[in-house]
Amino acid sequence: MEDVRKSYPGFVLRATLEVPLGQTLALLGPSGSGKSTLLRLVAGLETPEAGRITFGDTDLTPLPPERRGVGLVFQDYALFPHLTVYENIAFGLREGRWNEARIESRVREMLELTHLSPHARKRPEALSGGERQRVALARALAPEPRLLLLDEPLGALDLRLREELLLELRDILRRTTVTALVVTHDQAEAFLLADRVTVLRAGRVVQSGSPEGLYLRPQDVWTARFLGHRNVLSAPESRSLGLPEVPHLVPPAALEIGEGHPARVLERLFYGSRVGLWLEYRGLRLYWEGPDPGLKEGQATDLTIRFEHLLALNEEAA
Numbered sequence: 001m002e003d004v005r006k007s008y009p010g011f012v013l014r015a016t017l018e019v020p021l022g023q024t025l026a027l028l029g030p031s032g033s034g035k036s037t038l039l040r041l042v043a044g045l046e047t048p049e050a051g052r053i054t055f056g057d058t059d060l061t062p063l064p065p066e067r068r069g070v071g072l073v074f075q076d077y078a079l080f081p082h083l084t085v086y087e088n089i090a091f092g093l094r095e096g097r098w099n100e101a102r103i104e105s106r107v108r109e110m111l112e113l114t115h116l117s118p119h120a121r122k123r124p125e126a127l128s129g130g131e132r133q134r135v136a137l138a139r140a141l142a143p144e145p146r147l148l149l150l151d152e153p154l155g156a157l158d159l160r161l162r163e164e165l166l167l168e169l170r171d172i173l174r175r176t177t178v179t180a181l182v183v184t185h186d187q188a189e190a191f192l193l194a195d196r197v198t199v200l201r202a203g204r205v206v207q208s209g210s211p212e213g214l215y216l217r218p219q220d221v222w223t224a225r226f227l228g229h230r231n232v233l234s235a236p237e238s239r240s241l242g243l244p245e246v247p248h249l250v251p252p253a254a255l256e257i258g259e260g261h262p263a264r265v266l267e268r269l270f271y272g273s274r275v276g277l278w279l280e281y282r283g284l285r286l287y288w289e290g291p292d293p294g295l296k297e298g299q300a301t302d303l304t305i306r307f308e309h310l311l312a313l314n315e316e317a318a
């Protein structure tokens, strides 16, 4: 999409975005940043005030939703309650006047892809939340859409189910060649699902890149914090360490405990397979995480900051 604009009272979305063919792009942003609005514009459920939405050489902008060739998956599933799983998946194919033999073979293929074959004859009410979401996915993929749009697809599920379905969704997106745009406010979800991630803030694209590229090289303080970095030094803090007086990111790889300068454990967070430590170091509070080094709260240790790993950050996105 090219310089697409849409405004509501007190909100303006203005974005240019490209989803590489056959890949998954995650739109990541806090609540109210315009993620759903952007997705609805691509789906044709909203009309832009300016700009164009294209797929290859096709201009989708003037087309109604049903002629855009997009598949939609929302967090509330929106399945037909009176239809079986099989018929839910077949629905779009019947609408598209596929013949019965093709419908049967495509629905079987989708049931296998989403591991739903044993549930084909059930109605949605007899399924778990995760199974329902897989039906929604199978139904959206069945008509071979050119673009799959997913809006917080795991949003309605509890934490454990969310993790399970996340890996399954990742696997399904990788096994199909569909181009997908997924909206999420969860950084881990975006990183696991997508080939590329675009960060949205207040209706503007802040930064795009591969998950690794974004995480290791956020361009400003807000993006670094939003992506989950805990060690973002302010300009005066940077100066106190002898760095140029601009904010700096201290990525996880830059901290080593056990050697270097004196530090003290302020707080120890036990997560099971790893431990988080808030450390006091030269008047700063720094967070370290890794396998349990056996340090207790209040205990002294040593800490090295590998300055070559630090990254200067812009104060704030323009």
Ligand SMILES: Nc1ncnc2c1ncn2[C@@H]1O[C@H](COP(=O)(O)OP(=O)(O)OP(=O)(O)O)[C@@H](O)[C@H]1O
Pocket (backbone or CB within 6 Å): 008, 009, 010, 011, 029, 030, 031, 032, 033, 034, 035, 036, 037, 038, 185
């Ligand atoms: N139909 C509408 N009428 C008026 N304002 C709207 C409408 N839809 C969205 N907005 C406003 O546009 C802004 C962006 O909303 P949007 O739902 O796109 O954000 P989001 O990033 O998807 O948020 P969330 O993660 O909470 O769903 C919000 O301030 C919202 O109140």
